[in-house]
Amino acid sequence: MLDQAFQALADPTRRAVVERLCDGPASVSELAKPFSMTLAAVVQHVQVLEACGLVRSEKVGRVRTCQIAPATLRSAERWIAERRGAWERRLDALGEYLAEHPDPAGPAAPAAPGPTHPDQAHPDQAHPDQAHPDQGSIR
Secondary structure, three states, X not given: OHHHHHHHHOOHHHHHHHXXXXXXXXXXXXXXXXXXXXXXXXXXXXXXXXXXXOEEEEEEOOEEEEEEOHHHHHHHHHHHHHHHHHHHHHHHXXXXXXXXXXXXXXXXXXXXXXXXXXXXXXXXHOOOOOOOOOOOOOO
């Protein structure tokens, strides 16, 4: 279920729908307002979010109202928090190691920026098709 949730949230439209639903329940037509797509396309996005457990909806008459299903969001948040904690510990350990073992050569000097285009070359390194500024043009 978690894989499906992350896959669903990879789409910016579905992320926007989830963000909107975090403010409270909304009908599909309300969810569709900020998007330049058909109502049917928004319904498909909602169905993807329902299939992965991020959203649930209820149809009363002709109106389908959607709301967040918080359990899947909590699972995703827990998974991310566990990874974040592991990476923070690793980065802290790296920081401590680097503090205890400074580079004997000292900090590396930044590389001098070179020309990125032949027209930006130093005058002594003119492009072969161009004359040096101190030389006249031969025509």
